[in-house]
Amino acid sequence: MARTVSIGTQDFEKMIQRNCFYVDKTGFIKEWWESEDEVTLITRPRRFGKTLNMSMLNCFFSNKYADRGELFEKLEIWKDGKYREIQGTYPVIFLSFASIKSNNFTDTKNDIVAVINGAFRSHSYLLDSDVLSDAEKEIFESFDRYANNISVDKEIANETVYRALNNLSLFLSRYYGKKVIILLDEYDTPMQEAYVNGYWEELVAFTRSLFNSTFKTNPYLERAIMTGITTAEYSAVRKFAKQTSNGSAKAETMSKESIFSDLNNLEVVTTLTPKYETAFGFTEEEVFRALDEQGLSDKKNDVKIWYDGFRFGSKNDIYNPWSIINCLDKKKIALYWAESSSNGLINSLVQKGSSNIKMMVEELINGSTINVPIDEQSSLFFHGFVLGLMVDQSENYIITSNRESGFGRYDIMLEPKDKQTQKYPGIVIEFKVINPRKENSLEETVEAALKQIEDRNYDTELINRGVNKENIHHYGFAFKSKEVLIDGR
Numbered sequence: 001m002a003r004t005v006s007i008g009t010q011d012f013e014k015m016i017q018r019n020c021f022y023v024d025k026t027g028f029i030k031e032w033w034e035s036e037d038e039v040t041l042i043t044r045p046r047r048f049g050k051t052l053n054m055s056m057l058n059c060f061f062s063n064k065y066a067d068r069g070e071l072f073e074k075l076e077i078w079k080d081g082k083y084r085e086i087q088g089t090y091p092v093i094f095l096s097f098a099s100i101k102s103n104n105f106t107d108t109k110n111d112i113v114a115v116i117n118g119a120f121r122s123h124s125y126l127l128d129s130d131v132l133s134d135a136e137k138e139i140f141e142s143f144d145r146y147a148n149n150i151s152v153d154k155e156i157a158n159e160t161v162y163r164a165l166n167n168l169s170l171f172l173s174r175y176y177g178k179k180v181i182i183l184l185d186e187y188d189t190p191m192q193e194a195y196v197n198g199y200w201e202e203l204v205a206f207t208r209s210l211f212n213s214t215f216k217t218n219p220y221l222e223r224a225i226m227t228g229i230t231t232a233e234y235s236a237v238r239k240f241a242k243q244t245s246n247g248s249a250k251a252e253t254m255s256k257e258s259i260f261s262d263l264n265n266l267e268v269v270t271t272l273t274p275k276y277e278t279a280f281g282f283t284e285e286e287v288f289r290a291l292d293e294q295g296l297s298d299k300k301n302d303v304k305i306w307y308d309g310f311r312f313g314s315k316n317d318i319y320n321p322w323s324i325i326n327c328l329d330k331k332k333i334a335l336y337w338a339e340s341s342s343n344g345l346i347n348s349l350v351q352k353g354s355s356n357i358k359m360m361v362e363e364l365i366n367g368s369t370i371n372v373p374i375d376e377q378s379s380l381f382f383h384g385f386v387l388g389l390m391v392d393q394s395e396n397y398i399i400t401s402n403r404e405s406g407f408g409r410y411d412i413m414l415e416p417k418d419k420q421t422q423k424y425p426g427i428v429i430e431f432k433v434i435n436p437r438k439e440n441s442l443e444e445t446v447e448a449a450l451k452q453i454e455d456r457n458y459d460t461e462l463i464n465r466g467v468n469k470e471n472i473h474h475y476g477f478a479f480k481s482k483e484v485l486i487d488g489r
Contacts, residue, residue: 002294005329012055016071021293021328023286023321025053026077028279029060032225033086035275037267039215039224041187041260043231044271044280044312047322050227051098053279054185057225061181062092090222091172091180093119093165098186105199108190109206113156116164117147123172131175139167158206162213169220179222182214188228191259204259212262231260231268277315282324284308284317294328302333396424410458419466426467427475428458434480442478442485449476450489 006020015022032040044050059065060072066088072078095118100111120143127137143164146156169180194203215224260266269275282290287307288300296303303319307327310318326336397414411431416424430449439445453459453474462472475488 005294005325007325007329010051010055012052012059013065013071015052021290021325023282023290024075025049025056025279026060026072026075028053028276029057029077030080030083031276031279032057033083033223035267037223038221038265039226039263040267040269041226041228041231042269042276042280043228045320046229047320048280049321050280051096051185054094054096054183054225054227057181057183058092058094060087061090062094063088063090063176064092089178091123091176091178093168093172093180093182094122094185095119095183096185097189100190101193102190103193103197105194105202105206108194108199108203109158109161112190112210113143113161114147116161117143119165120144120168123168126171126175129175132171136167136171140171158209161206162209165210165214166218166220169214169218173220179220181222182224184224184226186228187226188230192230207259208262211259216263216265231258231270271312274313277313278318281310281312281318282321283315284319287319287324290324290328294331296328296331299327299333303327306333397427410453410461413458413461415462415465416467419468422471426459426462426472428453428462428472429475429477430458431477431479434478442480442483443487445478445480446476446485446487449478450474450487 003019003021006015006018009015009020014020042050059068060077065071069078069084069087072087077083095115097112097115100108100115102108102111120140124140126132127140132140139160143156143160165182169182172180190203191200191207194200215221260268284304287303291297291300291303303324307319307323308317310320312318323336327333396418397416400413400415410428412427412429414427414429416426418424430453432445432449432452434442434445439448453476458474459469459472463469473488475486478485
């Protein structure tokens with residue numbers, strides 16, 4: 001009998017108790033545990049099951065789920081007696097930064113405090129024990145007072161926040177006589193908002209100190225996992241200059257800033273890393289079994305055409321779970337993932353960062369396949385840039401990418417919604433990676449990008465849509481590994 005397909009459920013316990021459709025990813029538990037890595041950062045795109053997997057880890061390891069083996073008894077991990085003994089035996093601190101989306105540093109800090117306080121409150125039984133001194137109980141309670149009464153209490157000291165999870169680890173370790181596991185989901189959501197809203201450096205410094213105390217200098221830590229969509233280590237343009245009277249803009253400063261610079265114990269697992277290749281996303285075998293279960297066996301070819309195409313590590317044919325789950329539920333082939341995020345589709349296009357991107361995308365549209373070596377640092381730059389430029393301007397612009405105009409295909413075009421004012425000019429952007437056989441410097445590469453915009457008349461579409469030619473600005477983005485140059489006219 002086909003299981004019910006639940007849309008949006010990210011709670012492992014609910015998923016199993018309700019016997020909802022679930023693809024068994026418990027092999028990830030064993031693979032991670034046997035890696036012996038102390039602190040692991042795993043990056044995957046949105047809607048690839050990161051939160052559900054973190055919930056699974058929490059249910060498996062947390063002593064709050066002691067004697068709850070029934071959640072796993074029908075799954076792969078339960079076949080190994082060693083892991084039946086481990087289940088439910090560790091104190092776990094489980095946090096998520098997914099909802100932290102404030103537009104300024106103060107509110108973001110307060111949101112982080114609230115999340116950490118939630119972790120404290122979930123272990124409030126410690127206050128009734130004899131393992132805490134009066135001073136330690138005061139730390140516990142003052143944190144709660146601040147988180148719930150921010151408007152009248154004095155601002156909490158940064159140092160208090162930095163040490164909060166370290167202190168909670170100490171309290172739990174002392175109470176249980178065992179080191180703790182820390183799970184932090186969507187760690188980089190605040191970083192994305194900081195990048196877009198202009199308080200990146202302040203939040204980087206704050207988060208670096210918090211992570212140092214939590215993950216590096218924490219003697220009570222057994223293991224930890226963080227998940228996110230990026231490594232938040234942008235080699236990027238810190239500031240995109242505002243329009244000047246002649247329409248020019250330059251990158252003012254460049255920097256490589258990392259919240260992980262102090263963590264020499266960190267194992268970073270990206271989409272290119274040959275670890276956990278099948279733990280996030282569905283393999284083709286898993287997808288086809290799901291289609292059989294849901295009575296959609298005749299849709300396999302269509303599903304492959306529409307939803308196949310991801311590669312993690314060395315594993316091909318990885319499918320986006322959000323698309324598959326919706327397809328199973330609605331019994332219909334449709335575009336699901338691109339509609340689930342305001343920037344996901346543009347990000348996936350420009351993250352490749354190749355000077356040949358237009359040709360490759362055209363090949364993909366025509367049904368061909370391509371092999372692309374990805375420069376991760378370039379990828380991270382484009383991700384940061386798109387977040388900062390695209391998301392922030394969506395109210396003022398119609399944003400398109402890789403469309404025909406004039407005698408070619410532009411990379412990105414911003415069409416102003418209000419075409420009667422010069423406040424919002426039309427913008428055409430061309431990305432180019434330096435070609436050492438043709439160019440000796442980034443200045444030459446950016447000049448080639450600008451020349452391409454002019455030579456191929458990329459303005460044509462904007463002009464046809466009513467934008468005054470004098471109010472169209474061109475920008476060239478040239479990059480070489482971690483170096484980026486922007487110029488315009």
